Amino acid sequence: MAQQKHSPQPACRDFEETLVLYYYGDCEGPERDRAEEHLKACSSCSHFLAELGTFLPLMAKPKEFPQSFWDNYYGELRRKLAAGDPRESWWGGRFSWLRPLAVPALGAAMIVILALALPFTATIWRPQGQPGEEAAPQEIRTVAKNLDFFESMDLLESLDLLEALEEAKARNGHGQKL
Amino acid sequence: MEKDPLPDLRDEDLVAMCQRGERRAFDILVLRHMRRAYQIAFDFTHDYEEAKDLSQEAFLRAFSQINRFDGRSAFYTWLYRIIVNLCLDHHRRRGRFPWQRLNGEAPQTGEEREPATAASTPDQEAMAGEVKQRLGTALEGLPKSQRTAFLLRNHEGLSIPEIANVMQTTEGTVRVHLHRAVAALRQSLTGLA
Ligand SMILES: [Zn+2]
Numbered sequence: 360m361a362q363q364k365h366s367p368q369p370a371c372r373d374f375e376e377t378l379v380l381y382y383y384g385d386c387e388g389p390e391r392d393r394a395e396e397h398l399k400a401c402s403s404c405s406h407f408l409a410e411l412g413t414f415l416p417l418m419a420k421p422k423e424f425p426q427s428f429w430d431n432y433y434g435e436l437r438r439k440l441a442a443g444d445p446r447e448s449w450w451g452g453r454f455s456w457l458r459p460l461a462v463p464a465l466g467a468a469m470i471v472i473l474a475l476a477l478p479f480t481a482t483i484w485r486p487q488g489q490p491g492e493e494a495a496p497q498e499i500r501t502v503a504k505n506l507d508f509f510e511s512m513d514l515l516e517s518l519d520l521l522e523a524l525e526e527a528k529a530r531n532g533h534g535q536k537l
Numbered sequence: 538m539e540k541d542p543l544p545d546l547r548d549e550d551l552v553a554m555c556q557r558g559e560r561r562a563f564d565i566l567v568l569r570h571m572r573r574a575y576q577i578a579f580d581f582t583h584d585y586e587e588a589k590d591l592s593q594e595a596f597l598r599a600f601s602q603i604n605r606f607d608g609r610s611a612f613y614t615w616l617y618r619i620i621v622n623l624c625l626d627h628h629r630r631r632g633r634f635p636w637q638r639l640n641g642e643a644p645q646t647g648e649e650r651e652p653a654t655a656a657s658t659p660d661q662e663a664m665a666g667e668v669k670q671r672l673g674t675a676l677e678g679l680p681k682s683q684r685t686a687f688l689l690r691n692h693e694g695l696s697i698p699e700i701a702n703v704m705q706t707t708e709g710t711v712r713v714h715l716h717r718a719v720a721a722l723r724q725s726l727t728g729l730a
Contacts, residue, residue, distance in 0.1 A: 380715075407675060415722075417665075436567055515685070522681060
């Protein structure tokens with residue numbers, strides 16, 4: 360008997376998102392009732408739901424570890440915590456009140472430095488440099504590295520923006536990299 | 538391994554103790570949350586060592602910033618947020634993870650490989666491998682927001698409000714990300730026998 364190739368049939372457009380939530384048990388009240396009512400009558404949506412039940416559990420297999428793994432993990436982390444506890448060093452205690460201000464302040468400082476450095480360094484370096492990565496002045500590269508660091512502090516905060524930037528970067532190739 | 542010595546204390550109480558300088562309270566938070574923390578990092582990296590390093594780094598950061606935790610969210614969603622940020626940043630710096638690592642390589646702690654089911658034939662095993670490869674590749678290709686929402690729901694079982702809290706976005710946005718992720722993963726299986 361010839362095997363049938365899998366080609367996902369679309370569920371009803373208005374229901375697909377609800378069915379995903381329904382699959383995960385995140386559908387409640389009238390939305391759930393509506394989904395269940397619809398599923399009784401719609402084979403495409405029933406098929407869609409059944410498919411989710413076949414491949415999604417394949418992807419999530421929690422790992423089981425022996426107790427010794429967790430003992431080592433916990434022991435190692437406690438050592439790291441003890442070694443890195445800023446409250447155990449003289450400066451950590453004295454300047455801990457500054458910590459909440461440190462990142463925004465440094466971030467702002469970097470932006471000011473970048474704003475000041477860009478036109479200045481561009482005039483100095485442009486006549487000598489080659490285009491592309493090698494031509495980027497050391498100061499700019501350092502500032503860029505630092506901005507990179509600040510950008511990484513909270514990626515979730517600006518995911519949409521970062522994704523748009525990454526797409527643009529991919530479209531433009533590597534030429535735009537500092 | 539120590540058991541939770543203060544099971545009656547809530548996470549918020551332990552956080553308050555940490556903020557008063559009682560470091561032992563943080564050890565208890567570690568005991569309570571290390572398994573989930575590690576698992577989340579593993580979901581993102583598929584690598585046992587990297588998962589350990591990143592999840593431990595998240596605890597270190599949480600500890601060093603404990604005074605900035607304002608209690609508006611649960612401690613664990615705050616911690617997960619730190620882990621996800623570290624994992625996304627790690628992923629961004631090192632590039633994509635190869636699909637072969639979907640199941641990870643076993644650590645040196647004696648974890649057993651998945652046994653093949655008695656009923657599975659070589660054909661079925663090859664098919665299962667193909668399905669996993671496609672899903673793994675599709676998962677890696679998802680935008681970060683979709684991948685994050687998907688992993689937290691599908692792999693970690695967090696609720697939509699919890700994910701919204703971790704991602705600091707609305708529940709509606711999480712629903713959209715989750716739906717798009719699932720649709721893309723399903724689409725990746727097109728053409729399989
Ligand atoms: Zn339908």
